[in-house]
Amino acid sequence: MENTVLHKAATRGHANHGWLDSHHTFSFANYHNPDRMHFGVLRVLNDDRVDAGMGFGTHPHDNMEIISIPLEGDLEHKDSMGNTTIIKKGDIQVMSAGTGIQHSEYNKNKDRLTKFLQIWLYPNKRNVTPRYDQITLDVAKRHNKLQQILSPNANDEGVWIHQDAWFHMGQFDKGFSVNYNVKKKGNGVYAFVLKGDITIGNIKLNERDGLGIWNIDSLAITANSQNAEVLLMDVPMAL
The missing domain is CATH 2.60.120.10 (Jelly Rolls)
Known part of the structure; x- marks a missing residue:
């Protein structure tokens, strides 16, 4: 659940x-x-x-x-x-x-x-x-898509850290939808809305709102305003 x-x-x-x-x-x-x-x-x-x-x-x-x-x-x-x-x-x-x-x-x-x-x-x-x-980063690469900006792997896109975490940023046109698949079993995703209005699952979020979700495999994101921006942080839930 x-x-x-x-x-x-x-x-x-x-x-x-x-x-x-x-x-x-x-x-x-x-x-x-x-x-x-x-x-x-x-x-x-x-x-x-x-x-x-x-x-x-x-x-x-x-x-x-x-x-x-x-x-x-x-x-x-x-x-x-x-x-x-x-x-x-x-x-x-x-x-x-x-x-x-x-x-x-x-x-x-x-x-x-x-x-x-x-x-x-x-x-x-x-x-x-x-x-x-x-x-x-090439900011154009996050227009209507999720651009990876951080991972555990030095040879992947973005920077790397000592943790099984993946960060993505996206900037979306109004009405655009995208699915995000959680990278590692047991990880949760914390979404932070940088700009505009976004729906994740069935939860409506506004600018600077944060939503953490866990026990999921993927989440659906829809932009409800033009140039909506979000940061997704896919992180282990166990300390």
Whole structure:
């Protein structure tokens, strides 16, 4: 029997630090909700807006797979592995924190804000050697289809992580429908609507709503508005 959990956009945790406006789908920092600790190995889904010229100072992470997806503007990344890079809309960035890294993230633009998703997944291997990667995706490849942006396999499309997880992004015309087949038995799918209105199964979702579904083999997705965008995160349910 399929199971679902629906997180409407307005029910998320919210922290406004002035320069940073962040919505938390799952418990994070000062937002603690015992019913929203994680969805399987998906631990953090933060929807962040960073003001011009502002950002996160150097801070540590360990034993977490950290994925950043810019939605608007760009973000400068620096880390203890010696990487200094810019990620922008159309890019995806991954860090395996492993035994420990330090990094900072800044919006260096003086005239516009940056919007990005920060996603954390528990890894399936602890204390790996830290690593960093980022790629630029061909956004045209997600028009009326699901473009794979992340997988467990280094030679597949998108970035790879230390977890049996697959991420896809799609941008659909109104009325377009697509089926998604779950990649691994026992995985669930967490769908996050980036833009517009979408129906998954028989559940209607609006912008920034999240829906987790498990005990399924596939799910049907239909766009109810023009240029509707969705992120699908296919993740193990067992920690």
